Every structure is written in C-alpha cells, then in structure tokens.
Amino acid sequence: MNVAEWLNAKFLEWERNEGKRKTMVQFAEYLGVAQPSLSAWATGKYVPKGQNLAKIAEKLGYEIYDVLSIPRPMPVELDDKVNELIRAARQFPPEIQAHVVAAFRELIPLLMERRITDEDQIMWMLADMLRKRIGTDLNPEKLASKISGLPRIAYPIGIGFGFERTPENIRRFKLTGIEAAKKIDSMGLDEDSEEGQAVILQVFLDAGFPLLDMNDINISDAPDEQ
Numbered sequence: 001m002n003v004a005e006w007l008n009a010k011f012l013e014w015e016r017n018e019g020k021r022k023t024m025v026q027f028a029e030y031l032g033v034a035q036p037s038l039s040a041w042a043t044g045k046y047v048p049k050g051q052n053l054a055k056i057a058e059k060l061g062y063e064i065y066d067v068l069s070i071p072r073p074m075p076v077e078l079d080d081k082v083n084e085l086i087r088a089a090r091q092f093p094p095e096i097q098a099h100v101v102a103a104f105r106e107l108i109p110l111l112m113e114r115r116i117t118d119e120d121q122i123m124w125m126l127a128d129m130l131r132k133r134i135g136t137d138l139n140p141e142k143l144a145s146k147i148s149g150l151p152r153i154a155y156p157i158g159i160g161f162g163f164e165r166t167p168e169n170i171r172r173f174k175l176t177g178i179e180a181a182k183k184i185d186s187m188g189l190d191e192d193s194e195e196g197q198a199v200i201l202q203v204f205l206d207a208g209f210p211l212l213d214m215n216d217i218n219i220s221d222a223p224d225e226q
Contacts, residue, residue, distance in 0.1 A: 103129035
C-alpha cells in the first residue's frame with residue numbers, strides 16, 4: 001500500500017465514523033492541512049513531509065511512517081522521559097548501565113509503537129526488560145523504581161478484589177501496592193515467590209480490600225516479619 005491508497009482508505013474510514021458523506025475539503029480541515037496539498041498526496045503526486053506528516057500521524061495513526069518506510073518519531077513527552085531515565089541510569093556501575101541500555105533498546109520501540117507515556121507503565125515495562133537481563137538478587141523492580149524515581153508497586157498475582165472503582169479507591173489501591181512492595185523488600189522476599197505473594201495479599205486484605213472469591217485462598221502461610 002502506498003501513501004495515496006492509505007490516505008484514501010483513511011478518508012473512507014473517517015467518513016464512516018462521521019456517519020455522513022464528507023468532502024476532501026472537510027477532511028483537510030479535520031487534519032489541519034491545506035486542501036490542495038491533501039489532494040496532491042491522495043492522488044500520489046507528492047507525499048506529506050515535516051509538520052504536515054506529523055499532523056496526519058496525530059489524527060490518523062503513526063503507521064503512515066511505516067507506509068513511507070521511515071522511522072516513527074518519538075513523542076516529545078516520551079522523548080523527555082526516556083532522556084530522564086538514561087540520565088538516572090548513570091548513577092549505577094558500568095555493568096548495570098550496560099543492562100539498562102540494552103533494556104532501553106528493547107523498550108523504546110514498544111513505547112513508540114504503543115504511544116505509551118504513562119510513567120507507571122513505563123516503569124513496569126522497564127522492570128520486565130531488566131528481569132530478562134539481571135539476576136533476581138539485583139531486584140529488577142527496585143532497580144526500575146530507582147531509575148524512574150517512582151515508588152515500586154506490588155500487587156497479588158491472579159487475585160481479584162471486589163471494590164467500587166472510584167477515583168479515591170483506585171488511588172488507595174495503588175498506595176496499598178506501594179506499601180506491599182515496601183513490606184516485602186523489608187522482609188527480603190521476592191515479589192513472585194509464594195511467601196512474597198502471601199505477604200502482599202495480606203497487606204491488601206488488612207487495607208480493607210475484599211476478595212472477589214475467598215474459595216481456595218490460603219493466606220495462613222504468610223511468614224512472620226523478622
């Protein structure tokens with residue numbers, strides 16, 4: 001598919017979503033570009049470049065860069081965040097920095113493809129990338145937390161909680177996850193271990209979050225704090 005075919009397909013898709021017949025003039029207004037330029041692109045005479053290309057990508061999707069066979073640009077907010085993470089990684093020994101750089105090389109294309117800018121999600125994804133490269137003794141989650149400057153969050157795996165999803169309850173749920181991470185760290189437990197998960201679950205129960213189903217849930221094995 002070339003750019004002209006892609007733009008015409010996107011026009012028809014936009015027209016269907018609008019629920020009525022539209023013109024190229026209206027499409028150009030929607031995209032924020034000049035109508036003569038849009039017509040030239042849609043007929044294959046020229047291809048969009050520069051700011052016009054950025055406007056089209058913002059409205060219709062960044063796959064237009066793939067159609068043009070050029071690298072997708074990194075969003076400004078994501079670019080700033082990645083630069084912050086790289087600067088933060090310089091505080092660690094060279095061998096750790098090497099793992100972090102390798103993780104970034106894998107992470108950045110995913111962030112760009114999915115347009116992810118949420119800091120918490122970036123931290124979790126970074127922790128996943130680091131987990132592939134460093135031993136659990138270095139604690140990938142804690143390392144990602146230090147690099148990102150965000151508190152680590154630990155949640156029970158495969159456990160559902162029954163509570164109303166209000167903004168306040170969601171905020172409290174996240175804060176409980178932060179407390180759970182602090183607790184297992186203080187006890188020297190791995191987040192994915194059976195003991196670690198038992199402690200995390202207990203923290204959430206103590207915070208008043210009820211389980212969706214208490215059947216087959218055994219929290220009696222949670223170790224005592226040292």
